[in-house]
Amino acid sequence: MSIQTRRERDAQKMKEDILAAAREISNQDGFASISIRKIAQKIEYTPSIIYHYFSNKEEILEQLLESGYLKLTTSLASSKRISDNPEDTLRIMTRTYIEEALKIPEEFAIVHSDSSPNVIKHTSFLFEGASEKRKAIHMIKKCIIDMNPQEELEGGKVELTAQSIAAATMGLTLKLIAEKNLEEAQKKKIIDYFSDEMVVRMAKYPGK
Amino acid sequence: MSIQTRRERDAQKMKEDILAAAREISNQDGFASISIRKIAQKIEYTPSIIYHYFSNKEEILEQLLESGYLKLTTSLASSKRISDNPEDTLRIMTRTYIEEALKIPEEFAIVHSDSSPNVIKHTSFLFEGASEKRKAIHMIKKCIIDMNPQEELEGGKVELTAQSIAAATMGLTLKLIAEKNLEEAQKKKIIDYFSDEMVVRMAKYPGK
Amino acid sequence: MSIQTRRERDAQKMKEDILAAAREISNQDGFASISIRKIAQKIEYTPSIIYHYFSNKEEILEQLLESGYLKLTTSLASSKRISDNPEDTLRIMTRTYIEEALKIPEEFAIVHSDSSPNVIKHTSFLFEGASEKRKAIHMIKKCIIDMNPQEELEGGKVELTAQSIAAATMGLTLKLIAEKNLEEAQKKKIIDYFSDEMVVRMAKYPGK
Amino acid sequence: MSIQTRRERDAQKMKEDILAAAREISNQDGFASISIRKIAQKIEYTPSIIYHYFSNKEEILEQLLESGYLKLTTSLASSKRISDNPEDTLRIMTRTYIEEALKIPEEFAIVHSDSSPNVIKHTSFLFEGASEKRKAIHMIKKCIIDMNPQEELEGGKVELTAQSIAAATMGLTLKLIAEKNLEEAQKKKIIDYFSDEMVVRMAKYPGK
DNA sequence: AATGAATGAGACTTCATTCAT
DNA sequence: AATGAATGAAGTCTCATTCAT
Structure with a gap:
């Protein structure tokens, strides 16, 4: 596997982790209370990094x-x-x-x-x-x-x-x-x- | 009508005004965007006074x-x-x-x-x-x-x-x-x- | 002096304090680096309260x-x-x-x-x-x-x-x-x- | 032309591209809104690479x-x-x-x-x-x-x-x-x- | 030479709520 | 009954920068 494909896969995984975290929050506290901060906390990263994978919150919700x-x-x-x-x-x-x-x-x-x-x-x-x-x-x-x-x-x-x-x-x-x-x-x-x-x-x- | 009943009636009216304002906001911008401040603005009172009639936001939403x-x-x-x-x-x-x-x-x-x-x-x-x-x-x-x-x-x-x-x-x-x-x-x-x-x-x- | 005029005067003073703080920051670090946070720190209040007196940062800069x-x-x-x-x-x-x-x-x-x-x-x-x-x-x-x-x-x-x-x-x-x-x-x-x-x-x- | 001079020339070109991008941003949105990210986007490279050619943002602005x-x-x-x-x-x-x-x-x-x-x-x-x-x-x-x-x-x-x-x-x-x-x-x-x-x-x- | 991941600080702003008056 | 001042938490987002690869 080339470095590039590997990176892509990692990025893909990160995206999915973020979505999974969002999904979890949604199931626990309701869709409306999904927040970048909560997602970040769940995936144990800083909020900023999320913007590396999604351009904004809306994109996350949409996906x-x-x-x-x-x-x-x-x-x-x-x-x-x-x-x-x-x-x-x-x-x-x-x-x-x-x-x-x-x-x-x-x-x-x-x-x-x-x-x-x-x-x-x-x-x-x-x-x-x-x-x-x-x-x-x-x-x-x-x-x-x-x-x-x-x-x-x-x-x-x-x-x-x-x-x-x-x-x-x-x-x-x-x-x-x-x-x-x-x-x-x-x-x-x-x-x-x-x-x-x-x-x-x-x-x-x-x-x- | 005694002063007390009158007061009660006034209080009742205020409560209804608050709920009406909340309802309006809900119909305009969606239920989720109801906020104490917006209600206050609509009824032309300060946010604080709302807490005289309802103990918190949740109570308003419930009612x-x-x-x-x-x-x-x-x-x-x-x-x-x-x-x-x-x-x-x-x-x-x-x-x-x-x-x-x-x-x-x-x-x-x-x-x-x-x-x-x-x-x-x-x-x-x-x-x-x-x-x-x-x-x-x-x-x-x-x-x-x-x-x-x-x-x-x-x-x-x-x-x-x-x-x-x-x-x-x-x-x-x-x-x-x-x-x-x-x-x-x-x-x-x-x-x-x-x-x-x-x-x-x-x-x-x-x-x- | 009525309570109301006194309040107004206090509010006016606060506004001026905020502007003065902003002016100070401007003179120290440059106009561009004026920030709500820095102002708040200077007047020893929380950033939020500033929005009580000005509707947003722009209004402060304008004034x-x-x-x-x-x-x-x-x-x-x-x-x-x-x-x-x-x-x-x-x-x-x-x-x-x-x-x-x-x-x-x-x-x-x-x-x-x-x-x-x-x-x-x-x-x-x-x-x-x-x-x-x-x-x-x-x-x-x-x-x-x-x-x-x-x-x-x-x-x-x-x-x-x-x-x-x-x-x-x-x-x-x-x-x-x-x-x-x-x-x-x-x-x-x-x-x-x-x-x-x-x-x-x-x-x-x-x-x- | 030796490899080295060629490299130097390339490096020089990159520097100029960066400065040109910054200049463009300055002319469009104002000098104050020049940012490493925007430059990177404009030259179609990552922000990191800019630090190869300039040690920090200030150096870019200065030049x-x-x-x-x-x-x-x-x-x-x-x-x-x-x-x-x-x-x-x-x-x-x-x-x-x-x-x-x-x-x-x-x-x-x-x-x-x-x-x-x-x-x-x-x-x-x-x-x-x-x-x-x-x-x-x-x-x-x-x-x-x-x-x-x-x-x-x-x-x-x-x-x-x-x-x-x-x-x-x-x-x-x-x-x-x-x-x-x-x-x-x-x-x-x-x-x-x-x-x-x-x-x-x-x-x-x-x-x- | 170049990338992508990651951070941490900081930006503005909105909110619910409390309290003294 | 009503106000205005104030707080603290939380919200989204942008930024400059570093680092391993």
Whole structure:
């Protein structure tokens, strides 16, 4: 390994250490109380050095959120191959989404509460046409279509249904994060019920 | 009116002025940037005097959130009398909830993202037994029962359903708040679809 | 004295203490090295309190310059009543200007080197029409006119002459400030020669 | 060319690049905001390397000022050969000085405001005997002598006159730099009047 | 010759809070 | 009831400089 690659790797590691420290603080005291000083203390360096790796605090926060969001979407995307049955696919997707989100609670909460243009740009899914632009909504839409073969589906309604499902899942997830002291058993019960039954009910058009 | 009651009333007014100022700041610059100084500037008093009415900043924030939550639940409670039809009741409740929440977006978002014990104490509804302790969940549960007369309902499942509906509604509301630049027409379409159709579908047990 | 006036006076005193401290620092280490911290240390208060009296550092610097400039112009204005002889008036004005400036060397140097609009607004005197707008130039112009009774004076030239004299005087003053280690005797010789002879020569039109 | 000389030349070039970068920064954001980092960024090297060529920041600033001053005096020196007429020589020298100075406004202003020993060492000219040690003063003195052939000139007075002229010219130049938004026409008028008429009047002893 | 990591000091500023009046 | 003075902690950031490589 050349000196340069080694240096780059070290720098990369430092960056990750900084982000990790920030993440920790976020999980302990809340995202809003992340500070350069606290990060520095955690990584046992002076605050100044942080500016060697990030140009300012904002960049750190951005990357933090981005990495969180990325993790979520990638793990979600990988879940689609699991089943051929649309109902099960929807179930698994929902469950995966919730479980992955619960691994990065603070970032998830922030990402989905933040309404700054920069974040919204990535996270919005209520706009008309979201089922084309947002992979997750698209995937849900496909499940819905497959689950209602005999129906004459109006495109707009299907999208609205998919969006509702996504919003509902996100809502439950946020609530699970906020109520972090909920008993494990109850937590499991809710996740099971929601992803196994509720979500399917939402996706299935009521028989006439 | 005695001098004392008058004083009390004045004090009450001052408290409300302070909270109102805080609310304004929250809506303008975000909840996190509420500061004693800014409040003082807004009410045109010195920062010190605020400590006459509140023992510290936290108390102000708490009461702010509480009042926001209160407004929401009271307006919700009043909606129940509107209809005798459980389906319509659920529809109206949902719509009312969303609309009222959109009037106090910042506080709503905060209340439902905050996971500090003090807030959670009031806002949690995923715990087992919530349909007894939480008016809103209780009301939803009643609607569900009325809407599924012929079913043999397992108590636990009904509560889980009610909780899911509540979480879903909250999720959609949060998303609507975050995506504040959504077009009005689309916003309306989503609210209509969700409260008129989606929520009913969630509440109705699928025929066997 | 009412409590309020007393408070105001105290506040005024504090402001002046702060400015005095700043002035001292400026004279010791240079204007550029004035810092809130150093001021605080000098007045034996915490840095924070300074923001009680000035909204930021800039305001302090501005007032510092302004006060320096003010002192100069007022002392200059008072010199005009001394003599009825225009030649002597010019001499005295010049001398007064130099001597007063040497009492506030740093501020003088700054004020007359600074080219920021805010400062220039007050200190510029090379523009056309300056003999109407600038008291000092106006006074010099009057001396020139009185000193050249038999000449047919072209207005524009008189102003240019006045401006040249002002610039020359300022230049010498600046140089005296910069060369602060100049021997007193030599310093005196130069000031004497310049204000007694040179300036008169500049003001007198050469006989044809 | 030997390797060594080549190295030296490279080193020399690097030094000049550094100084050039510093000069640019000075002209853009002001002399005071020159920083090692900014220089480094401009020459596209790391800050550290600068310490290879200069032992610290101060040395850079010093050389910067010195080089500016040098440029000025050399261009001044070259003007003397233009005319045999002492009056015209003085005129041309004055004009050249002003014009050259206006090409390096920031450095000129700094050089002539700075009172640190290192700078003063080069720029002072008010001391007794300056007409021997300072080329410019010497040249002015010679012009004065040539312009007043019939006078019995007292040596001291001639030097004082030369010094006054130099200070006056410098003063006008500084003022022209500070009032950078002065209209071009007016600027020209002043420079013309000062160098064509004023300076001659200063140099010529009044007839008895 | 050149780099990148690191430091420590210091810059301005905002904040919540206390206290005497 | 209300003020104004004051503090101390914390915030972000910039800087000159050193050192090992």
